[in-house]
Every structure is written in structure tokens, then in C-alpha cells.
Amino acid sequence: MSTAARAKAAVSRLAAAVAVVVIRVATSGRWLLGQRSTEGGGADDRFAVVSHAVPPMWSGQAMVLERLLGMLPAEQAVVIASSRAAPADLARNTTVTLPSEPCEARWSQPGWWATLTVLYRCVLRGWRIALILRRERCGGVVACTGDLIDLPASMLACRALRLPLVAYYFDDYVAQWSWAPAAFARSQQFEPMILQTARHVLVPNERLAARVAQRSGTRPMIIRNPAWTDEVPELPQAAGDPRAPCRIVYTGAVYHVNYAAFRCLIASFAELADVQPELHLYTAQDPGQLAEEGIHGPGVEVFAHVDPGKAWARQREASIVFMGFAFDDGVAAIVQTSAPGKLGDYLASGVPILALAPPGSFLIDYLSEHACGEVVERLDPHAVALAIRRLAGDAGRRETLVTNALASARREFAASVAVKELLNALGLESRVEPRHEAIEQGAEIE
Numbered sequence: 449m450s451t452a453a454r455a456k457a458a459v460s461r462l463a464a465a466v467a468v469v470v471i472r473v474a475t476s477g478r479w480l481l482g483q484r485s486t487e488g489g490g491a492d493d494r495f496a497v498v499s500h501a502v503p504p505m506w507s508g509q510a511m512v513l514e515r516l517l518g519m520l521p522a523e524q525a526v527v528i529a530s531s532r533a534a535p536a537d538l539a540r541n542t543t544v545t546l547p548s549e550p551c552e553a554r555w556s557q558p559g560w561w562a563t564l565t566v567l568y569r570c571v572l573r574g575w576r577i578a579l580i581l582r583r584e585r586c587g588g589v590v591a592c593t594g595d596l597i598d599l600p601a602s603m604l605a606c607r608a609l610r611l612p613l614v615a616y617y618f619d620d621y622v623a624q625w626s627w628a629p630a631a632f633a634r635s636q637q638f639e640p641m642i643l644q645t646a647r648h649v650l651v652p653n654e655r656l657a658a659r660v661a662q663r664s665g666t667r668p669m670i671i672r673n674p675a676w677t678d679e680v681p682e683l684p685q686a687a688g689d690p691r692a693p694c695r696i697v698y699t700g701a702v703y704h705v706n707y708a709a710f711r712c713l714i715a716s717f718a719e720l721a722d723v724q725p726e727l728h729l730y731t732a733q734d735p736g737q738l739a740e741e742g743i744h745g746p747g748v749e750v751f752a753h754v755d756p757g758k759a760w761a762r763q764r765e766a767s768i769v770f771m772g773f774a775f776d777d778g779v780a781a782i783v784q785t786s787a788p789g790k791l792g793d794y795l796a797s798g799v800p801i802l803a804l805a806p807p808g809s810f811l812i813d814y815l816s817e818h819a820c821g822e823v824v825e826r827l828d829p830h831a832v833a834l835a836i837r838r839l840a841g842d843a844g845r846r847e848t849l850v851t852n853a854l855a856s857a858r859r860e861f862a863a864s865v866a867v868k869e870l871l872n873a874l875g876l877e878s879r880v881e882p883r884h885e886a887i888e889q890g891a892e893i894e
Contacts, residue, residue, distance in 0.1 A: 460637050460638075460641065461641065463567065464603075464604065464607075464641050467567075467570070467571045467574065467604050468604055468607045468608050469608075470571060470575075471571065471574050471575045471578050471604055471605065471608040472578075472608040472609075474575050475575065475578045475579055475582060475608060475609070493524060493587065493876045494523070494524055494525070494526065494584065494585055494586050494587055494876075495524070495525060495526070495586050495587060495588040495589065495590060495874055495876055496525070496526045496527070496528050496577075496580065496581055496584065496586040496588070496589045496590070497513060497517070497525055497526070497527050497528065497589075497590045497591075497592070498528045498530065498577060498589060498590070498591045498592060498598050498601075498602045499513060499527070499528075499529065499530065499591075499592040499594065499595075499598065500529070500530045500531040500592075500594045500595040500598060501513075501531065501534075501592075501594055502527050502529045502531075502534045502539065502543060503517065503527070503539055503540065503541070504535065504538050504539060504540075505533070505534060505535070506701075506732055506753050507701065508618075508673070508700065508701070508788065508789025508790065509592065509594055509618045509789065511756060511789055512618070512673045512674065512789050513527075513592075514540075514756075515674045515675075515676065515756075515863045515866075516674065516863060516866055516867045516870055517540070517541055517867075518540065518863070519863050519864055519867040520867060522540050522541050522542075523541075523542070525541050525542075526541065526542045526543075526544065526580070526584045526586055527539060527541050527542065527543040527544070528543075528544050528546065528577060528580055529543055529544065529545045529546065530546050530573070530595050530597070530598050531545075531595070532545055532546075532547075532548070542584065544580050544584075546573060546576055546577075547576070549569045549572055549573065550565065550568070550569070551565035551568075551569070552569070554566065555569075555596050555597070555631060556596075556625075556628040556630055556631040557630055558629070558630040559630075562630065563630075563634065566596070566597065566634055569597050569601075570597050570600045570601050570604060571601075571604065573597055573598075573601035574600075574601040574602070574603075574604030574605045574608070575604075575605070577589075577601055577602055577605040578604075578605040578608050578609055581605060581609055581611065582609065586611070587611065587612075587874075587876060588611055588612040588613070588614065588647075588874040588875070588876060589602050589605065589606050589611060589612070589613050589614065590614045590616050590650075590870065590874065591603070591613060591614070591615055591616065592616045592618055593615075593616065593617050593618050593619050593620075593621045593624065594618060594619065594624075596625065596631055596634065596635060596638075599615060599621060599638065599642050600638045600641070600642060603641060603642045603645045603646075606645065607645055612647040612874055612875055613642075613645055613646045613647060614646060614647055614648050614649075614650060614870075614873045614874055615642055615643065615646040615648075615649045615650070616650045617649060617650065617651045617652075617656060617660060617668070618652065619656075619782060619785070619786065620656060620659060620660070620781065620782065620785050621635055621638075621639055621642075622635045622636055622639055622663070623659075623781035623782055623785070624782055626781050626782075627778060627779075639663070639664070640664065643660075643664045643666050646666075647873065647874070647875070648668075648669055648873040648874075649666050649668040649669065650668065650669050650670075650671050650869075650870070650873060651668045651669070651670055651671070652670070652671060652672060652673050652787035653670065653672075653785065653787040653810040653814070654670060654810070655784060655785045655809075655810040655813065656668070656785035656787070656810070657670055659784075659785055669869060669873055671866045671869050671870060672787070672792060672860050672861045672866060673787055673788070673789045673791060673792055673861070673866075674792055674861055674862060674863035674865075674866045674867075675792030675793050675795065675796045675857055675861045675862070675863065676756040676757065676759075676760050676792075676793050676796075677760065677796065678862045678863060678864055680796045680854055680857045680858045681796070681798045681854060682854070683798070683851075683854075684798050684799075684846070684847055684850035684851060684854070685764060685797075685798035685799055685850070692724075692767075693723075693724035693725070693726045693747075693767075694720070694723040694724060694725050694726065694767045694768065694836065694840050695726045695728060695765070695766050695767045695768075696713070696725060696726065696727050696728070696766065696767065696768045696769075696770050696802070696836070697727075697728045697730070697762055697763055697765070697766035697768070697769050697770065697799075698710075698727070698728070698729050698730070698731070698769070698770045698771070699730040699731070699754065699759040699762060699763060699790060699793075700730075700731060700759075700788075700789075700790050701731060701732065701733065702729060702731045702733045702738060702743065703733070704774065704779070705773055705774050705779050705782065705783060705786075706772045706773055706774060707741045707742070707743065707774065708772075708774045708775060708776070708827060709772025709773055709774060709804045709805070709827070710727075710741075710742075710743045710772060711741070711742045711743065712772070712804060712827045712828070712829055712832055713727065713770060713772065713804065713829075713832055714727065714742075714743065714744075714745050714748060715829035715832075716829040716830070716832035716833040716836065717745070717746070717747055717833075718829070718833075719829070719830065719833040720833050720836060720837065723836065723837065723840045723841075724747075725747055725836065726747045726748075726749070727747060727748045727749070727770075728749050728751065728762070728766070729743075729748070729749070729750045729751065730751045730752070730753060730754050730758075730759060730762055731750065731751075731752075731753055732752075732753035733750075735750040738750060756793070759790075759793070760793055760796075760797065763793060763794065763797040763799060764797050764798060764799060766797075766799050767799070767839075767840065768799065768800055768801075768802050768836065768839050768840075769794045769797060769799050769800070769801055769802070770801075770802050770803075770804075771788055771790070771791070771794065771801065771802075771803045771804075771805070771811060772803065772804040772805060773786065773804070773805040773806065773809065773811065775806050775826075775827050780806065783805065783806055783809050784806070784808060784809050784810070785809075785810060786809070786810060786811065787810055787811075788811065791811070791814075791861070792857060792861030794821075794853070795820060795853040795854070795856050795857035795861060796853075796854065796857035796858075796861065797853075798850060798854065799850065800821070800822060800839045800846050800849050800850055800853075801815060801820065801821035801822065801849070801853060802821065802822050802824070802832075802835055802836065802839060803815050803821050803822070803823045803824070804823075804824045804827070804832060805823070805825070806825065807825040812825055818852055818853075818856050819848065819849065819852045820849055820850075820852040820853035820855075820856050821849060821853065822835045822838060822839055822845075822849065823835075
């Protein structure tokens with residue numbers, strides 16, 4: 449490390465130490481004035497989750513949190529939402545939405561003034577989080593990626609109150625800002641202090657764990673993004689009528705990291721007239737916007753976003769379930785370590801998976817290593833068409849892939865296992881309440 453870099457790191461540590469003292473004093477002042485809570489449980493097992501995406505929002509991060517927290521008594525977790533789009537009135541857990549902060553638009557802008565506003569917001573948000581933690585009597589914090597300020601603010605709050613912090617990396621906290629140079633540089637400054645403070649770092653896959661370990665020397669814990677239900681079928685779905693259209697289903701967000709993959713999939717349909725391919729998209733994105741991105745055409749139908757139970761039912765009715773990522777350099781760092789929230793659901797569906805993603809990405813590596821999905825590693829409509837034809841016409845391969853997928857879902861993607869690991873990371877008592885959704889009921893949800 450250069451002298452300039454060491455000096456910059458030292459200044460950052462000093463600024464964080466001062467911020468911790470400020471938050472501790474300010475929080476203690478409010479505490480001494482009698483602003484306490486008599487509600488909820490004690491700090492022996494209650495904890496907070498800080499996230500920009502929270503249940504019941506439809507994003508992958510929010511749905512993973514919903515599955516984890518749904519295994520616990522509702523009063524055990526307090527959700528602190530940094531996005532004011534979060535519908536707190538519909539949430540199962542106590543949900544506190546943080547108020548607006550000054551100069552919010554400057555987080556990704558360059559310059560010393562923008563940097564000062566980001567630092568001010570970290571301290572302000574840290575103080576507000578600390579007040580909530582004391583009021584709700586929380587004994588620990590799980591702070592999630594997705595917002596530049598949530599992790600450093602949670603770090604300051606935990607240091608001020610001397611509470612354990614668990615950093616939950618749904619995505620790479622540094623790489624996810626690579627498209628915004630100023631935010632990228634700030635995340636690089638924040639991360640070492642966050643990871644030095646954190647009791648544990650949670651990640652959804654080995655590739656992200658290796659990247660974080662390489663940067664920081666920490667040993668992250670791997671917690672898979674859990675499936676919607678622990679009730680995984682024992683056997684693959686029965687093959688449908690070979691004369692029926694080959695229905696390819698995707699449930700979830702369609703945006704810049706997968707536009708090209710969908711265009712490639714649709715282009716492959718030109719070679720598959722004999723299997724009558726159809727693409728059914730269940731997404732919150734506007735069909736008109738998708739059409740502008742080239743995601744339209746014969747056999748392509750766009751349906752409204754559906755909740756996890758309905759999504760799982762649609763997946764189980766499919767011939768193939770699809771996942772895809774872009775291949776361009778602008779999102780390469782994110783794609784390499786991305787663990788789709790829907791992967792557990794797809795594995796548990798009893799339907800074969802088709803994945804189109806760059807070589808070396810976690811998705812391709814996992815499906816290939818466990819032989820639980822058909823993978824295509826280049827943006828080539830002909831290669832995609834061959835993969836679809838294999839899944840549609842080779843019953844033996846289809847059965848092998850699905851049988852392996854079901855085994856992976858049972859072994860690694862159960863929410864009951866994931867939430868116990870989460871509580872273990874916090875050092876809190878486990879009071880997991882197993883859910884018992886029946887397969888038949890899940891398939892009939894309307």
C-alpha cells in the first residue's frame with residue numbers, strides 16, 4: 449500500500465472513530481431523557497435487519513429476507529428499511545422506514561462536497577439506526593448490501609452501542625458500484641472498516657466468498673438463497689404431452705443484466721418451430737419497456753409479477769425454467785458472483801433449468817458442477833436452440849438433471865437451515881418455527 453493510501457485509510461479510521469463517539473453521545477442523550485421502549489423482547493435474541501429492499505417488496509433480496517424471517521417468531525426481528533418505497537404497513541415484522549436525508553442524489557457524484565454529504569449521511573443514518581436499536585432492544589444487526597450507506601451506517605451504530613454486526617453480502621458491496629466511479633471509490637474506503645467491525649460476513653456463494661476473502665482476509669460464511677418452500681418434491685415432474693408447446697418460464701426482474709440473454713433466447717426460437725417454443729415472463733417490468741429492449745415476438749407473453757407461491761406454481765407448470773445474464777464488460781464483475789434469488793426455487797421445481805451466462809460465473813459453475821441444469825456459455829442463438837432441443841427431446845438427460853437439482857435443493861437451499869446459520873452468525877438463540885407448505889397446495893395457489 450502506498451503512503452498516500454495509508455494516510456487516506458488512517459484519516460478514514462479517525463473519522464469513523466469520531467463518528468462513533470458522536471453517535472454514542474447523541475444516542476445516550478436521547479436514552480437518558482427517557483425515550484425508551486417497553487415493547488418487544490429483550491436483547492437476548494432480538495435483532496435488526498437493515499436493507500433498502502425489505503419484505504414484502506418483490507426484489508430478490510427482499511424475498512430472501514422474507515423467507516429467512518418467516519422462519520422466526522415475528523417479534524424476533526425488526527426490519528429497518530432505508531428505502532421509502534418499502535410498504536411497512538404490509539410487513540409481517542416490525543418495520544421502521546428511515547426518513548429522507550439531505551443531498552441524497554450526490555451519493556454517486558464526484559468531488560469533495562459530494563463526499564462530505566455521503567459521510568454526513570452515514571453518521572446521520574447511523575445515529576437513527578442506533579436510536580431504533582435501543583428503542584426496540586435489539587441485540588445485533590444484519591446489514592445488507594444494495595445501498596452504499598446502509599453498511600457503513602450500521603457499522604457506526606453497532607460500534608457506538610457495542611453490538612455485533614453481521615454484513616450480509618447479497619452482492620459484492622464494492623463491485624456493484626463499478627459503474628459509478630465516485631461511489632466505487634467510496635465503497636473501497638468503507639469496506640475495510642466494515643469488515644474489521646463485522647462479527648461475520650455472509651455471502652450466497654463460493655465465488656463471492658473468495659473475492660471478499662481475497663480483498664479482506666476474512667472468511668465469509670456461505671448461506672444459500674433459500675427456496676420458497678422446504679417441501680421439495682421427491683421426483684421430477686411428469687413429462688408433458690410431446691405435442692404440446694415447449695413452455696419456457698421466467699419469474700422475476702428483467703433489466704440491463706439480462707436483456708441480452710433474453711434477446712438471444714428469443715432469437716433461438718427461429719430454429720425450433722417443431723417444438724413450438726413459448727416464453728412466459730412473470731415480471732414487474734412494463735411490457736412496452738421490454739419491447740423497446742427487443743424482448744418481444746411470436747410466442748413471447750409478458751404477465752404481471754406474481755408472489756412467490758404463484759411463481760412456484762408457474763415454474764412447476766413449465767417445460768423449462770430459464771435464467772440468463774449479460775456478457776458485456778460493464779456488468780461482468782457483478783455477474784461473476786451473482787447468486788439469483790430464484791435459483792433455489794428453480795432447483796426445487798422439478799422442472800429442468802436452462803441457464804445462459806458467461807463462463808466462470810457462479811450460476812454456470814454451480815449447475816455444471818452438480819449436473820443440475822443445461823448451461824450455455826456464449827450468446828449464440830444456435831447453441832441455445834440445441835440446449836432447448838436436448839431438454840425437450842432427451843428424456844433421460846432431463847430426468848438426470850432434475851433429479852440432481854432436487855437433491856441440491858434439499859441439501860443446500862432449505863430456509864430452515866439458512867436461518868439457523870444466520871442466527872449463529874449473530875450469536876443469538878435459535879427459535880426457528882418450521883413451515884409446512886404442502887406441494888399440492890403450493891401448486892394450486894391462485
